[in-house]
Amino acid sequence: MKWLLWREYRLNRLILIAGGAFFVLPYAIVGFTVLTGSYQMTYVTRAWLASTYAAQLLIALLAGNAIAGERADRSAEFIAYLPLSRRRIVASKVLFALLVFTPVWCVTRVVIDNAYLPAPGYVSGSPAHVLSDLRPFLANVVLLYGAGWLFTSRLSSATAASVLGLVVVILLHVGYVFVLIPQKNFFEEFIRLLNDQERFGDAVFWYTMICISLAVISFSIGTWNYVGHRRS
């Protein structure tokens, strides 16, 4: 497993570097503003929001590249002739994604708990608090990986697989919000939702459930494609 993980790292190194850079960049900018004395509280919000988007992009890219990437450069054949079961290979890729995501999660959590939540002006039940709920972020990440996995198992382009995964999540996210909030007076309704902690909590809960279900289904289909299918 160690060697499989190492190989995953080498195969995805560019993605990790780029994704990692984009994840760290917002915090670096905030750090810069602290040094130059122009720091403002709102910067932290924007920073961790931006970072979470970078992280989601990173996960989408990893998922899209997982199987399609190998198919593209024939390195899949190298593995195919070795006595490695495809299940083991799937496990190594998922484990790799988890290992990559763990520091992302920890950093985000630490920033929110230490820089965001304790900030003055923060009040429980306020839109700011509601916004710091990381469940949508997690749900998106899980769905990005699951959907991306489905596409990567069928397509030969890693980019296409990643993009399709992103499209699925964006469509779901946007669609969900539009279903939730009536069109008339959209922004007023949106603010009202953010202030209604219970209603917001429910909305997030169901969103998370939908994402996870879809992710599990996509991942299963994708795995079945890869493990059960003996094409070439």
Added chain:
Amino acid sequence: MKLDPGSHIPFYLQIADGIRDAVAAGVYLPGEPLPSLRALALEIHTNPNTVQKAYDELAREGLIYSRRGKGLFVAEQGDESARASAQESLQRSFLEGIIAARAAGMSSREIRKAFTAALNITPAKRTGDSPEKGNRR
């Protein structure tokens, strides 16, 4: 010995011929051991099973025999029987050549002349008398 993949003669017989020639030429003397399967197979770059077949063929002819646990050795009369085989083979070549020459219309005198010319070109071996095929190793 040089193996010819283009020839219709199976490899194992070519190998057997090569060993027979070597014995006839005195490369392996009676009572001496022959190279092991592995050694010969690697030397002539061929499948050990083929070498095995060649050895089996030669053992069948009586040219070589095997000593339990010690390998294969040239039989006592081995060199003589090898030379006899070489002679037989030469006789066959002569016959083929003469038939071809006759078919082309050559007379006995012409054939004899051609034979003498060829004999004079090729140098005699140390034991000049019996026609030997020369070392085909």
Added chain:
Amino acid sequence: MSLLPQSNGTGPAIELDGVFKLFGNSPAVDGLSLSVEHGSTFGLIGPNGAGKSTTIKMLMGLLAPTSGSVRVLGHDAGTEATQIRQKVGYVPELHLMDRWMRVKEVVGFCRSAFSTWNDDTCREMLDRYELPDDKKVKQLSKGMLVKLSLVLAISHEPEMLILDEPMSGLDPLAREEFLDGVLQTVCDKGQTVLLSTHSLGDIQRMADTVGFLYGGRLLAHSNIDDLLASTKRVRATLTNGSPPENLPTGVVWQQVEGREWLLTVADFTPETVQKIGDLQGVENVDVIDIGLEDLFKDFVKGQRSNS
């Protein structure tokens, strides 16, 4: 002092039974049945597109046959492919390793995949072939790549070697070194070998049995010596310039030029000469021995003129 085949009582080392493989509607493998005994070297020969690679992929469990059964070393290639790959040393035509890996990384990676890796064998072979640990795969020459593939195939002590046209594009010295490497391990360990190649010279050197694949079917499958002994070319004169209608069985190919009639006959017996001589308008029957190359060329020509 013969090499004992490693028979473990579970049947032949390789067993294909009525195997079909269709890609869309065209059959890459068309009713193939063959078996290879433990300890023997089987040469699989045939023109491009004959189905050799497809067959090998099925043996290694990468492709599922459309119908028929594929068994290797007692395991079914459909359900026990991983076990087969543990026991088979595979050398491909083009190297498969990731180009960015260094030699030591390739070795480390493969080592972790096999349960029976022998470090000493591996080290010894890497040194013998002078393969540098730190060089990346993309920096290695073709000859070194194929040697590395051989090292990887042999280091896990396989019971069988499957060599899939590994020598294509190699210079003569590299080919010889590669084949010697294979011969050495076969001499020492007596593995079963399946060699897929274009080169008849290699087949004669390495193989006991040969199988000729054409259009997904096995045209000939026998011991090389038997094949050479039982396939002859016959030359005869046709009195009226046209060959007889009813040919004896076993005629693989024929050609008429003026009054000269040439045919290649498989399963040749002394009676064959008699039968041919007895045919209408045939005289002066003469038998010629042919080598493996001409033999196979005639098989192909015969197939082409029949289809």
